[in-house]
Amino acid sequence: MANFSEEIIGWMEDAESQVQSRFREIDRIVDRNQWKVIEAFQRHQVSDFHFAGSTGYAYNDRGREVLDLVYADVFGAEAALVRPHFASGTHTIATALFGVLRPGDGLIYITGTPYDTLHKVIGTTGDGTGSLMDFGVQYDEVALLSDGSVDWDTVATKMNGRTKVIGIQRSRGYDWRDSFSVSQIGEMVARVKAMNPNCIVFVDNCYGEFTEEQEPTQVGADLIAGSLIKNPGGGLAETGGYICGRAALVELASYRLTAPGIGGEVGAMLGTTRGIYQGLFMAPTIVGQAVRGSVLAAALFERAGFESRPRWDEQRTDLIQAIAFSGSEQLIAFVQGIQRAAAVDGHVVPEPWDMPGYEHPVIMAAGTFIQGGSLELSADAPIREPYIAYMQGGLTYAHVKYGLLTALQTMKERNLL
16 A cells, blocks of 8 residues: 555645535536436437447448437437547547638637647647648637636627627636536527527537536537547547537538448447447446545645636536646656556656647656556646646546546645655
């Protein structure tokens, strides 16, 4: 067993006692989401033959077809496209945006600058080759107000006849702001539709699935996208992503994934189907374990003298726990401590590096069974001011607890507490 200092153990015991009321609320959300998933499986009569693999063109792969129906049902959408062929969340989001946007159309993100890996997809950084802007899509964004809310006055001035898609990022990304709740997203949708009923509202739903009882498509979002190696994969899906929303828009996205006229009618699942189904079944419970861990992290690090966001007693709408440090040494020690607690690659010491798709050196703790699987306990941070680490995931609460203790112990050993 690890040798944690008595002071750190005391902080942990106090923090765990403090957060029990929040845990009861998390458990209630888990129950509702678990029942919702089970009922979707039952309505579509999922059977073991749906788990069979397919090859080649995979025409009439009934398991794949029913999987789309189940996802659409769970997310309250008209249609869904769930595939292992999506390489990442960024790929999935790009597929959705390229699917519905055409040259001359306008895209406006109203929640500030989107996550770093989307900058080259949009074309705001890099050489622009193959980006949305390179294909003639007009892009703009609206910074959030100082209180973290949408600047509707500026949105109104920037929307015009070419504006086809309004983008919303649910999670905080690498920003020191609150993530947006589903009810807040519903309010955003209503305001956008009041300005232009034909505008497509797209939501990057990464890290948010099953943290609340509803999803953005249930409050009016036209299209959402996310990664299967995050929340909805339940730690079992080995790769992939999903797009849900209005049937016509999902079909357009499917044409971008494969080819026009082919769309979602083909695509060999190659043995991934069972893991995707089972991962969805497990997702509400595993997400609940991760959210418990994030609440504990907030309480524990607040007790240790650090600022966290959200605070332990605030509403949760994604997995991410942001913790602010006074300098890069503290931040790096925290991330390396999370890695030390991993069952996989616990012996590896992560260092900051120029990761593809990012604009600053990034350090990542990712001792995971699924490479990049951020429903598993992980942490990452750009090495830039302000020095904020973003922790997420945890297939079990016990692992998150162990990781937090190890991170604090690592910092203590380096005289950084």
